[in-house]
Amino acid sequence: MNPPDLPCVEFVELVTEYLEGSLDEQRRAALEHHMTYCTPCVTYLDQYRAAIDAAASLRETDRDVPDPVLHRLLQAFREADRDDPSGG
Numbered sequence: 541m542n543p544p545d546l547p548c549v550e551f552v553e554l555v556t557e558y559l560e561g562s563l564d565e566q567r568r569a570a571l572e573h574h575m576t577y578c579t580p581c582v583t584y585l586d587q588y589r590a591a592i593d594a595a596a597s598l599r600e601t602d603r604d605v606p607d608p609v610l611h612r613l614l615q616a617f618r619e620a621d622r623d624d625p626s627g628g
Contacts, residue, residue, distance in 0.1 A: 543570040551581045552621050555588055591617070
């Protein structure tokens, strides 16, 4: 039995929690099921992971992003996720 359908808008809202491993089993299953048929959401997740990896690599160099700037960037990404009207 497949998990209940998950709209793209909800997928986008849950990506951060999914990557942090903090979703409950039912939501994680719904999100992973959604990825089996929604290529745009898989692309979104891949891009989100790439952005995280890029940001992490900045921390590994001598050119660290100052904490206030990093916090503003993270907040902007979170707000963009919430405000994205495209639905994935």
